[in-house]
Amino acid sequence: MDPDLALPRYGLAYRLFGVVVAVWISVVLVLAVLGPVSNLPILEHTARNLYFHVPMWFVLYAGAVAGAWHAGRYLATGRTVHDVRSEAAWMISTVAGAVALITGVIWARFTWYQGTGLWWSPEPRQNMVAVQLLISGAYFVLRGSLDRPRQRARLSAVYALFATASMPFLTYVLPRRMASLHPGAEGNPAFSDMDIAADMRWIFYAAAVGFLMLAWWLYTQRVRARVAGLRVEALGTAAPLPAPVVS
Amino acid sequence: MQAADTTVAVLDPSAAQAVAVQPARGVERVMLAQDKLPVVLAVVLVIWAGILILLARADRRLARIERQLDAATPPDAARGA
Numbered sequence: 001m002d003p004d005l006a007l008p009r010y011g012l013a014y015r016l017f018g019v020v021v022a023v024w025i026s027v028v029l030v031l032a033v034l035g036p037v038s039n040l041p042i043l044e045h046t047a048r049n050l051y052f053h054v055p056m057w058f059v060l061y062a063g064a065v066a067g068a069w070h071a072g073r074y075l076a077t078g079r080t081v082h083d084v085r086s087e088a089a090w091m092i093s094t095v096a097g098a099v100a101l102i103t104g105v106i107w108a109r110f111t112w113y114q115g116t117g118l119w120w121s122p123e124p125r126q127n128m129v130a131v132q133l134l135i136s137g138a139y140f141v142l143r144g145s146l147d148r149p150r151q152r153a154r155l156s157a158v159y160a161l162f163a164t165a166s167m168p169f170l171t172y173v174l175p176r177r178m179a180s181l182h183p184g185a186e187g188n189p190a191f192s193d194m195d196i197a198a199d200m201r202w203i204f205y206a207a208a209v210g211f212l213m214l215a216w217w218l219y220t221q222r223v224r225a226r227v228a229g230l231r232v233e234a235l236g237t238a239a240p241l242p243a244p245v246v247s
Numbered sequence: 248m249q250a251a252d253t254t255v256a257v258l259d260p261s262a263a264q265a266v267a268v269q270p271a272r273g274v275e276r277v278m279l280a281q282d283k284l285p286v287v288l289a290v291v292l293v294i295w296a297g298i299l300i301l302l303a304r305a306d307r308r309l310a311r312i313e314r315q316l317d318a319a320t321p322p323d324a325a326r327g328a
Binding site: 010014015018022025026029030033034217218221224225228231232235 | 281284285287288291292299303306309310312313316319320
């Protein structure tokens with residue numbers, strides 16, 4: 001195999017990991033739907049969204065960090081597999097970010113903005129994340145606009161580093177300086193229940209871990225599929241393809 | 248009342264009244280608890296099961312493609328990292 005495309009073996013441990021994710025998230029779903037809920041006014045049962053909406057943010061951050069890491073590794077080593085990994089991590093991160101944004105809009109619409117008709121609320125984190133998603137989305141526009149693989153990999157790696165650098169400021173630092181529904185801002189009542197409802201806290205941690213594991217599973221599938229595609233391309237230029245083995 | 252024709256009851260709502268409504272028990276008692284939240288859970292778990300089947304199938308296909316590519320790679324090519 002081309003050393004530029006070397007991947008670890010996805011053997012028994014990987015399959016067991018899949019079983020763990022399946023069981024883990026199933027248990028989380030049971031606890032999330034049936035478990036205790038701090039039935040506060042305004043939030044009511046929607047407090048359960050904590051288990052689904054917030055882990056999407058964790059996936060957004062984890063994917064961006066992984067994407068930036070492999071972008072840096074690509075610039076350092078020039079190995080194609082890091083470009084593939086960076087792109088896959090960015091894709092997972094961006095999709096999770098879009099899901100987090102949409103779920104946040106829906107959540108806020110029927111709680112804090114109930115009766116206002118406001119779908120797009122002045123929530124600062126929501127607006128900043130929309131900006132961040134435009135920056136993240138430009139990564140894929142950039143990739144799509146470049147034909148030569150080496151140039152595409154190098155330029156998008158540099159851009160990925162920039163896009164990751166903007167993320168903590170746009171989605172973390174700035175929203176905390178403004179009135180927000182999210183935890184951490186002043187006068188925010190949304191999650192003070194977290195300090196009381198210890199049961200919710202543990203389900204939330206379990207959900208976060210579960211969705212991060214699921215994201216890693218999706219990420220490895222993307223990487224494997226892309227690497228397989230590149231290996232097929234390499235075969236096509238080196239030698240005629242052998243007859244496919246049908247099992 | 249056990250022999251009531253439930254098919255008719257489904258097709259014709261007015262006939263449903265002919266079927267005696269029994270107190271919830273068994274699976275119904277479970278599903279009607281907690282404001283019927285278990286019904287939501289059942290739906291969510293079925294969807295999750297579908298997603299898992301797709302994920303597992305994708306894993307299996309990827310493994311097969313990787314095996315075929317390993318077999319097709321010329322032996323003189325550099326192996327490993």
